[in-house]
Amino acid sequence: MTFATPIALLGLLAIPALALLMASRSRRRDRFAMRFPAAASLARAANPQEAYWRWLPSAVALAALAALVVAAAHPKHTVRVALQEASIMLVTDHSGSMAANDVTPDRLTAAKNAATSFVDKLPSGVKVGIVAYSAEPDDVEAPSTNHAVTKAAIARQVANGGTATGDALAVALGLLRPKKTTRTPAAIVLLSDGTTTQGSDPVDVARQAKAMNVPVYTVALGSADATVPNPDPFGPPLPAVPDPEGMRQIADASGGRAFTAQDAGRLGSIYQALGSQLGSKPVTRDAVGYPLGAGLLLLIAAGGLAARRRAM
Incomplete structure (x- = not known):
């Protein structure tokens, strides 16, 4: 107060x-x-x-x-009220390492559940879209108030391929590029479990996002000792190590915040907090x-x- x-x-x-x-x-x-x-x-x-x-x-x-x-x-007090207009892009990694089961039941399923819950709790006036990616952005939906379209894209993801985080962020940023006549709040929520293996540098894209006043909120998913099956049936399991430091650099470069999640409960809590923050704004009222x-x-x-x- x-x-x-x-x-x-x-x-x-x-x-x-x-x-x-x-x-x-x-x-x-x-x-x-x-x-x-x-x-x-x-x-x-x-x-x-x-x-x-x-x-x-x-x-x-x-x-x-x-x-x-x-x-x-x-006296005055501050309350949060639902935004009538905002644009949010989900950028979700579904590379092969997302098949790791260190997060119950596995990383990708936990990520899909949390992202769906996030979309469900957004105010109806908030536009939300998605860029799903592995070796390249392969499922893109522009921000829209038709939240069912975004949830359908979330459900389609399957774990496979490499990790092109920078390219996915660039696509999301292009879809959020504000018009000169509008100042609609915009943000990107990035979830990934690993280091970028191909494509453009995500930190460079994050700097462009900051120049456009589009913060990137990153969530690094998974634990350091996780593995995924080797495509070679005779080979040892492959490490699926998350990259929280790389995700932090992306968030810092864009003016956003970085989070880490090693289990489904923590991931759900992060998405819930982000939904409240990005879907509402603080308003000061007379008390x-x-x-x-x-x-x-x-x-x-x-x-x-x-x-x-x-x-x-």
């Missing part, structure tokens, strides 16, 4: 001073009452409930004053009504308690 007029909060310093002043005056009244005792004074001294009712209206009034001081400082309403209610309560005390 922030305050438009924070200096008004200095008024809160007066509340403990007022409390001390009221306590001091009460002690003086008590000393005077005991010096010149009367039946009513003795009854009040012997009744603890009387002391409670004597202090309660003042305490509520001080709480009301505190709430009104906070209202005078004009003065809350403390103002509380202060007025407390003032009414203090008046009612004072009237009841006088009637006792």
Whole structure:
């Protein structure tokens, strides 16, 4: 929470001073009452409930004053609201190493499930597309509000081939190239489990993305000891080592963020967080009504308690 007029909060310093002043005056009244005792004074001294009712209206009034001081400082709070317009490109690796089963049930299935869930949770007005790739970009859908098209492309992926991350990013960036007359927010979400083996340098493409104000959020999937079967039935399993450092360099060069995931749960959490971030924007709203309403209610309560005390 922030305050438009924070200096008004200095008024809160007066509340403990007022409390001390009221306590001091009460002690003086008590000393005077005991010096010149009367039946009513003795009854009040012997009744603890009387002391409670004597202090309660003042305490509520001080709480009301505190709430009104906070209202005078004009508080504001930030909430996230769904974007009505945005464009997001998923860039998903389905190279041969995505067949590794270090992520349950295997890397590619976990990635497809997380990407589908990501698309499902995006606001309907957000455009989403996909570039699926292995040795080259081989399944491309431009950003669209027809999210079913993107989910169908996610489902079609099969693990095979090399890893041409740079070429896939270049295709995605081309589809996101903003028109001069629009400033629609755009971003790329890249998921890969390995080092680029062919094609253009993805870090160079990431620098172009930054110049276009298109951050790339990267997710490095898998664990270092993972393997995949060797095409040679007599050969040993082949390593399927992820490249989190390379993915971090891509994210840093574009102004995005890098994540790592070694299991399906972590991958799902990352996609969920990205969906919330990329599908919404922070909006600052006025919150003065809350403390103002509380202060007025407390003032009414203090008046009612004072009237009841006088009637006792």
